[in-house]
Amino acid sequence: MEVTPAEKRRDHGRKGFPLLPALAGLAAVAAVLPLGGIVVAALSGEGADIAPRDVWRYAFASAGLSLLVGAITAVLGTAAAWLVVMYRFPGQRFFSWALALPLAAPAFALAYAYADLFDVAGPLRIWSRASLGFDLPLEMRSFPGAAFILSCAFYPYVFLAMRAAFLGQATSMLEAARVLGSTTAQALLRVALPLARPALAAGVALAMMETLADYGALQFLSVQTLTTGVIRAWSVYGSTAGAAQFALPLLGAAGLLLWLERMGRADRRFVSTASRWRTQPTAELHGPKATLAFAFCLILLVAGLLLPVGWLAWKSLGVSPEWPRLMQAGANTLALGIASALATVTLATALALGAQRMPLAARLASLGYATPGAAMAIGLAASASIVWSLFPAAASTFWAGVILLIYAYAARLMAAALEPVDAGLATVSPSVVWASRSLGRGEAATAWAVQLPIARGALFTAGLVVFIDVLKELPATLILRPFNFDTLAVLASNYALDERLPQAGWPSLLILAISVPAVIWLSGKVAASRPGQ
Amino acid sequence: MRARMMIAAGAVLALAACGEPADRPADAAADGNGVVNLYTARHYDSDLALYDQFTASTGIKINRIEGNADQLIARMTGEGAASPADVFVAADVGALWRAQQAGLLQAIESETLNSRIPENLRDPDGRWYGYMRRARVVAYDKEKVQPSEINTYEKIASPRFAGKLCVRSADSIYNLSLTGALIEAWGSQKASEWVKGVVANMARPPQGGDRDQIRAVGAGVCEIALTNSYYYIRMAHGEDAADREITQKVKLGFPSLDGQGAHVNISGGGVAANAPNRENAIKLLEFFASAAAQEHAARYNNEFPASSDVVAPPPVDIYAGFAAHPMAVLAFAARQPEAQSMMSAAGWK
Secondary structure (H helix, E strand, C coil), rough: CCHHHHHHHHHHHCCCCHHHHHHHHHHHHHHHHHHHHHHHHCCCCCCCCCCCCHHHHHHHHHHHHHHHHHHHHHHHHHHHHHHHHEEECCCCHHHHHHHHHHCCCCCCHHHHHHHHHHHCCCHHHHHHHHCCCCCCCCCCCCCCHHHHHHHHHHHHHHHHHHHHHHHCCCCCHHHHHCCCCCHHHHHHHHHHHHHHHHHHHHHHHHHHHHHHHHHHHHCCCCCCCCHHHHHHHCCCCCCHHHHHHHHHHHHHHHHHHHHHHHHHHHHHHHHCCCCCCCCCEECCCCCHHHHHHHHHHHHHHHHHHHHHHHHHCCCCCCCCCCHHHHHHHHHHHHHHHHHHHHHHHHHHHHHHHHHCCHHHHHHHHHHHHHHCCHHHHHHHHHHHEEEHCCCCCHHHCCCHHHHHHHHHHHCCCCCCCCHHHHHHHCCCHHHHHHHHCCCCHHHHHHHHHHHHHHHHHHHHHHHHHHHHHHHHHHHHHHHHHCCCCCCCHHHHHHHHHHCCCCHHHHHHHHHHHHHHHHHHHHHHHHHHHCCCC | CCCHHHHHHHHHHHHHHHCCCCHHHHHCCCCCEEEEEEEECCCCHHHHHHHHHHHHHHEEEEEEEEECCEEEEEEHHHHHHCCCCEEEEECCHHHHHHHHHHEEEECCCCCHHHHCCHHHCCCCCCCCCCEEEEEEEEEECCCCCCCHHCEEEECCCCCCHHCEECCCCCCCHHHHHHHHHHHHHHHHHHHHHHHHHHHHHHHCCCCCCCCHHHHHHHHHCEEEEEHHHHHHHHHHHCCCCHHHHHHHHHEEEECCCCCECCCCCEEEEECCCCCCCHHHHHHHHHHHHHHHHHHHHHHHHHCCCCCCCCCCCCCCHHHCCCCCCCCCCCHCCCCCCHHCCCCCCCHCC
């Protein structure tokens, strides 16, 4: 590896308190500790008495579901992004940001709504049996149903990544393709898609990791995967070791996906930047084609957000919510989201700044993101128990509980923050950093005075990503939160466990109300990455 | 600069929102009568009123963490000796047994509890006490099924109902407890036959909760469904007009196990192994076992009272006259791993 002047100076520089490396080390340890907890637990005892046949069934379900969701989100997200970037049609400007909105809806809320709407005793199928004379074959509590719901929930990951990629692509290459006689579709397949491969890999990897990590939605839909196997081993057989053994292949799969994502990104820097910032030429669609494009985007938005959320809202109107409880949970959720975003971005920034020296730490820290919530919870319980045994008071005091919870979020979401922070810091020219260092500023001071202000947009983006995820987080919150402290997701889950769906709708809708502005901002940020668009 | 201000503003916001949590344990501990820390898997809104009553009458403040039983058990295990938990409450004896197995509960002596709670609904060693009862019974389509066709558990698994039974997954602890009770009553051989019969009778793969099964009967997908009694009672007497209409067509039947009555499970609680407020914990359990508290829970959550001297309030009074099997709940709670393996092997998902 080439050694930059900055790195040489670090080696021979002034000896002060190494704030940055210390923070980076802390970040890495924080993220890896729960994973270590899983491995230790897996090795610690007898596994659960679960038949090998079942283990394979779970494994196939996990693999099949994540592959299916990966494929569906790849197609839907790419098609939608291509449409809103390359064409003009009615609603195109609206869809270009609105199609990211399903990101604001927790997957479990979509599952509640779809399962109820398409229940055999639900309004649609009762109507179809009465009016059409046959039952609609639309069972959401099934493998295909789960794939559909998770695809609706996770396609925005691909959409956002691909939209940014298409917007950022060198216009000249697409022009060259067109001049050489390609149709727009051929240009997409032969030029734009291969160029956007890193973004596609990143988006699909995110969607697949979210699928592997999902518990709330899949458990509600009775689709058994390795993640629900973790819970079964843990609760019914009381076997932490067995549960952790289920979690290990999931960790492996997560590692593989992260590796793929990194491999995909490695090529990014070779993209030509010549005449990059000319406005992307867009084609006007007319007639049936415009209608088709409009319909496609509308269906995506309706399926991903409007239909399920509308149905939840409709059901919720039938019951009166407990406002004081909801408001308190809302305030808790908001405060936790903000505090966790600050903590996670701080740690991720330290990790990104120190990544050159600790590349392995940065990769390991990213594993937390793909770890299923249920597995994470086991690892967290294991590592939290160390904290609790060292500091007994920590188990009962309010602030200790909150800090532990924020730590859990940071460990889980480090990778989500690391990606935009990394990208933001990469935009800071090394010469500016060297100038600052040669003028006598230390490493941390340079980061504070020079790098962070330049990358502040990226830091804010990272903060929002964490914020949105924390609003929806469930398993760690359930296990680690302090007394008398509920979040909106916890309330929703508790009501759903009681089979009180209309009541569960209210907290789910409040989560949306809080996260929609954040998603709109995020989505706008992507559009603004291309001046003149 | 702007970034710094943004961070500062965020921090202030976070502190402002976190700064005044509704009830901080530390504050509450300052009171004369202290606190009791409740880990509960019951999260019914009606229970909150019950907690307020307890605080009003004793001056003891309740700090609570709600969650599902397994998560609470995991948390208590993790907290170990440092756990602040005083009382653990679960809505199934299976969960209480899991907590007991994990060494999370301690034996207590309470004359009040021993006299109020029937012997078969509590742990012989005093580690947990069931103060509410629920029956796992059958919802049936009254136009297609005669009550006499579902008056035993054997009949549910008989060929009469091939392709006509709706039931939730084997992960449901209620199903594990029921199968455990059948193993206890019949032995593994016959219970295993029963489980196979149930799987053969399934109208569809297990899915959804108990209410979903009842609705499926209403929609004609199946003729009978296994359900906990209170789900049906809530639907029949709740706010939702569509649910009430379903229960015009779907009725609740109480099968009998060996002629001794329907399978009964409990909601109950125990004192945590390392309870820092042991005396208060016992007081809280005794309060839950009081006639007033049982009556309250029965009225609003539609379970049956555990004590025979508590008169069931409406709407549960209509159903409360059923015969309950006298089996000790501990007996079937301990059989859940065996039940899980049996159900998995038979293909009960």
